[in-house]
Structure formats: C-alpha cells, structure tokens
Amino acid sequence: MAENANVSNDAFEPLGKEEHLDNEKIAAPSLTFTQDAWRRLKKNKIAFISMWILLAILVLSLAGPLISPHQPNNAQPAYTNLPPKIPGVHIPGLDGTKAVDGGRVDAYQQQHVPSGKYWILGTDYLGRDLLSRIIAGTRVSLAVALIATLLDLTVGVGYGLISGWRGGRTDMIMQRIIEILSSVPNLVYMILLLVVMRGSLLSISLAIAISSWTTMARLIRAEALTLKSQEYILAARTLGESSWKIAWKHLIPNMSSVIIIQTMFTIPSAIFFEAFLSYIGIGIQPPTASLGTLISDGQKNFQFLPFQMWYPAVVLMVIMICFNLFADGLRDAFDPRSRE
C-alpha cells in the first residue's frame, strides 16, 4: 500500500471526453430469445450430438425408398432367416455365418444363395431384407410420433389457451373435464380406440394424441393465466386487439419454450407407445413394418437369431435416448432458471 502512495502525479493522464463513452457500449451482441437458446444448446455437447443423430436418422428414414437395397415387404421364401453378411468383412456375426452347436456355419452356403447376393442385416422369417424393413419401420414409427405430437399440440394448445384466456366458468368446466379425462389410464383409451378402429397409422396417432393432450393443455392454461395479467397484454386489449390476434401474436410466441419442451417430451413417449401397441399386436398391422412389429417378430427367433431383434431394438433405443437427451438439453436451454 505504501508503495502505491509514492506514484507521482505524472503517472496519470486525463481521459478524453469521447473515450469513456465506450463504457456505455454493450460489447456482446444482443441476442434474440431463439439465438440465446441455440447458443446454450450448442454448449450442451450431449444434447447437440443427440440432435444431429436424430436428424441423421430422420433423413435416412425419409430417404428410405431411395437407399434401401431391397423392397421392405418383398418376401423371398428361399432366403429366410439369413444372418447379416457384408462382403469383405470377416467378423463373426457380419460374415453370413450363424452359431450352430458351438461352431459357426455359413448359412448362405447352406441355403444355396447365389454368391453375389447378400443382406447387410440379414433377412427375417419370410426372407425379407431386415435393413430395408428397419428403415421403413423407423419411418412409420417417426410418422406416427409426429402426427400424434401435431394433434396433441393443436388440441392441447387450443384447449389450454381457451381455458386460460376465457377464465371463469368456462375455465372451471374445461378444467373439470380435463380432471376426469386424466384420471383414466391412458392405456384404456388407446386400447379401446384401437380395438374399435383397428390399427392404422392414423388411428394409432389419434389414440396416442387422445391420451396425451391433457398434459399440454394444463401447461398452456397455467402459462395463459400468468401471461394474461401482463401489461403488454393489457395494452393490446386496450388498443382493441381481438382475442384471436392476441393469442397468435402475444400469447403463443411467449409460450413457445413451454410448447417446444413439452413437444420434445411427447415425441419419445409417442414412439414408445407406437412400439408398445404394435408389439402387443393392435398397432401397425403386418406386413407394414414398424419398430414395434419388428421387435415382436424378432423376439420369436431371439434364441437362435438374436440379430433379428437386436437391430430394431437398438434403433428404437437410440431414437428414444437421443430424444430424451435432446429434450433435457432443450429444457435447460430454454429454462430461464438455469441461467448462470
């Protein structure tokens, strides 16, 4: 301290008038809400990787008809239950051999498959190419999940908005309805609906959406109730904006984080329920492939040809894990409480 006191006056120089104006400048670029969330999502490595894996799976499944080597529903009775074979690869399990009595036998030779023919992930019990079926099945599973989520989104957000915005008696009645609906096990809706309507892409999506929209509606109502009393909403009302426009221009944009996060958690659960329903036999009907039907088919031969269940199961698990991790990351990115 004593040393500092000895600094002579010459060591200081007066600041120019213009220079201290810089102090008022905001150095960091101002970020919009989306940009901020994106930046924080990118920091979360796991969520970011999950996002890219999901995008890759989505693109692969959409491009399925172009890239799959065989027709997914084309049965070839001569080539049933062939193990995976990739030419040039000599790892047991991928070289066309299967385990029989402790040793490995070349199944392709046994079944007299012409030498040029091979199936990368093997064939199923009807001689259908497993890889093509997995690609097609993933597409069906994702389609069901997306349609279900879209329905869930429209109904849930609409219902929640009306309930929260109107308030009073309307709100009371709408909330009682939700209370009654949500005390029914969702399994019951889904199974009853599917028993009546028979499994198809649309009926399954509908069944899943019907059993899951109440959560979304509740969240949106709670948001609408808090937003309703904000000044900018009051201002919009005072200026004579219609309720419809306020909902579109003010309420929904301000709820977007809640909506996005809830959607991201709905998708994996929809994928799960599609697989579940198809697995017990009331979902997607054969011969159409979905991850659930593939697992259910593969399970029958699991003891001898474990790959038939492993591959679709792994795809299903990877999708589920990535969606859950991505949703977690998004929640952290959007949640203002986790800001540090």
Place this chain on the structure above:
Amino acid sequence: MAKYLLKRLFYLILTLFLIATITFFMMKLLPGTPLSNESKLSHTQIQMIYHTYGLDKPVWQQYLIYLAGMVRGNFGLSFQFDNQPVSYLLATRMPASFQLGIQAMIVGVLLGIIVGGIAAIRRNTWVDGTMTVISILMISIPSFVLAILLQYYIGLKAGAFPVAGWGNFSYTILPTIALAGSPFATTARFIRTEMVDVMSSDYIELAKAKGLTSTGVVYHHALRNSLIPLITLIGPLTVNLMTGSLVVENIFAVPGIGEQFVKSITTNDYPTIMGITMMYSVLLVVVLLITDIVYGIVDPRIRLQGGRS
C-alpha cells in the same frame, strides 16, 4: 376436509360412470359379433346364444343391465374362457399382478430415491453423470425390450432365475426388474431435480450454519423435503406399471391381469376387455384420491380447501 372428500368422491363416481358408458357404447360400435366366424350355426342357434348372453335385448336395456351388474361387481360372462364370469377371471389373476406391481414399485422407487439422491448430492461430478446416464437408459429402453433381454441373458443363458411361469418367489424376480425400470428412472430423475432445488433453499443453509453434519443435513432436511412431492408421482407410476405389466406378464407368462388383457384383446373377448378397463380405471382413480389426501396430510403447505394441489 369432509366437503373436499365428498366433492372428490362425486367426481370419482362421475369419472367411473363416464368410462363405463363410453366403454359400453364403444364395444357396441364394433363391427361384427363374437359369432361372426361361426357360420355353421343356424339362425335359431344364434338367437339362443344371444338370449343366453342377453344380447337380444334393446341396447339401452343391455346398458342398464351392464351398469347394474357392474355396481355389484358383476361384469358378465367371458366370451372365450368357458363362460367364466369375468369377475372370477379377474379375481384369480389379480394376486399375481398385484404382487408384481407392488414389488416393482417398491424396488423402483427405493432405488430411484437412492440413485437420485446420490446424484443430487454429488452434483456435476462423474457420479452424477453416471447416475443420469443410467436413468436416461432406463427411461429409454422400453419395458418389453428389457424383459426379453433379461429373460434371455439372465434367465436362459446364465440360468440364474426361472425363464417364465409362476411359482415361488424366484419366478417374480425377473418380471419385477423388468417392470421396475420405468418407476426407477422416473423417481431418480424426479428426486434429483427436487433435491437440487431443496439443497439451495434457506433452511438447508441454516442447518449447515448450525453445524449439522452433512449426512444430517441430507437425511433430515434435504431428503425428507424432497420425498413429499414424490407422493404425487405415485399416480403416474401406477399407470406406467399397468402399461408395463401388459407386455412383461406376457413375456414371462405370468398369469396376471395384463396377460389376460392382451389375450382378450386379440380374441375380441369384449366383456373381459370392459371388465379390465373398468378395473384399471377404478384402481387409478382410487390411487389418485389416496395420494391427494395423503399429500394434503403430509405437507401442511398444501391447503385442501382450494381443492387443487
């Protein structure tokens, strides 16, 4: 409290009535009859069979008979299982399902509390990371995949437990693990979030300032306060277990309700489907009511008067 209870009971009965009505009319909407595959039967025979099951009466009468029977616990006769009364069918299958469900609930929730708690205490360390990965895995692996893997690798390959069937306690172990996966993961994630929240609250600071040991703080304050909201999770967990039991019981050939349900669905055994549907609904409604009441008692911060918790 009494007023609240009455209100809840009213809604409970209304809910069950609505479910019963919807189930009944949905089943009536179904195309075809249970006899549509029996083309050899003459018209008179069909009429006789319809008469036995009361299917020749007008729909509204069938509906009233169905409702009246249900109140007395009579769900009609099963179409498939040698005309057994559905209620008898369910009663014989309930013990196995309940045992599995309760075991899975206990195992899952207890492990979930432990894992979630440890993750919260060791927040942002490798321990937390591992625990999070485990719970994400368990949430993402569908119960039927887990069940098949357990059955094959632990039951068949390792020969540690019976592969399928129902007998002494060892038969219940694999299905219990398969069922417990989902409650475990849900609980672990829930407890972790709750504990992290609680750990940053003022009374934890106070407890630390008063010189309590860290185990004391965790056990007496953090854990206990995080456990209270866990009660609200019991309802959703019950639903998860119901869903899981359908496939897990099927895979392990457990003579339970879930296995019966799948069988009835695939054989169009409508009285049994309706019976199980009602049973599941009653179970969930009662569980929700009990958890709400218990929550109100355990946590004095929740006021019952508002009726919303």
